[in-house]
Structure formats: structure tokens, C-alpha cells
Amino acid sequence: TCGWDRRATTKYANSKRIGLCDTNADPAADTVTRRSRTGFLVYLNCAPIYWFSKKQASVESSSFGSEFIAMKQCCEYIRGLR
Numbered sequence: 001t002c003g004w005d006r007r008a009t010t011k012y013a014n015s016k017r018i019g020l021c022d023t024n025a026d027p028a029a030d031t032v033t034r035r036s037r038t039g040f041l042v043y044l045n046c047a048p049i050y051w052f053s054k055k056q057a058s059v060e061s062s063s064f065g066s067e068f069i070a071m072k073q074c075c076e077y078i079r080g081l082r
Contacts, residue, residue: 019044019081021074025056025066034059036066040074042081050077 020043029037039053052073060066 019078020046021078023067023070023074025063025070027060027063027066030055036060036069038066038070038073040070040077042074042078052077 021040022043023038023040025039026037028034033055035058036056037053038056040051041048042050056066056069058069060069
């Protein structure tokens with residue numbers, strides 16, 4: 001393991017590759033538009049292979065909503081890798 005506490009781990013079938021995704025969202029980061037910022041890192045065997053950071057398209061009223069959108073975007077990217 002790489003030593004991170006928060007992670008979503010995917011082990012590919014019949015393989016020793018381990019994919020990790022660490023997501024985060026900063027709720028209402030922009031004080032003018034109140035949009036949150038999404039960010040995620042994708043690791044393969046403890047080596048970072050992709051990072052993403054962008055303002056979210058919608059305004060969320062809760063931190064759970066902005067974290068959920070961040071995880072959704074990360075899952076969509078990982079699904080594209082498969």
C-alpha cells in the first residue's frame with residue numbers, strides 16, 4: 001500500500017495492478033459565484049498517473065453534494081481507463 005488513509009482501491013481481475021483514486025472538493029471556494037472546486041489524483045501502483053482540478057459547473061448547497069460530484073468525475077475517468 002502507499003500509506004494513504006482515504007482511498008478508493010480497485011484491484012483489476014487476474015492482475016497485480018492496484019488503482020487508487022483520492023478525491024477532494026472545496027465547497028463554495030469561489031466567493032463570488034459560490035461554486036465548489038473539484039480535484040482528484042489517480043494512482044497506479046502508488047505512482048500518480050493523472051490529476052484533475054476544476055470548478056464545478058453547478059452550485060451545491062452541501063459539502064456532501066460537492067464531494068459526491070468529485071467522486072463521480074473521478075469514477076468516470078477511471079471507467080474510461082478500463
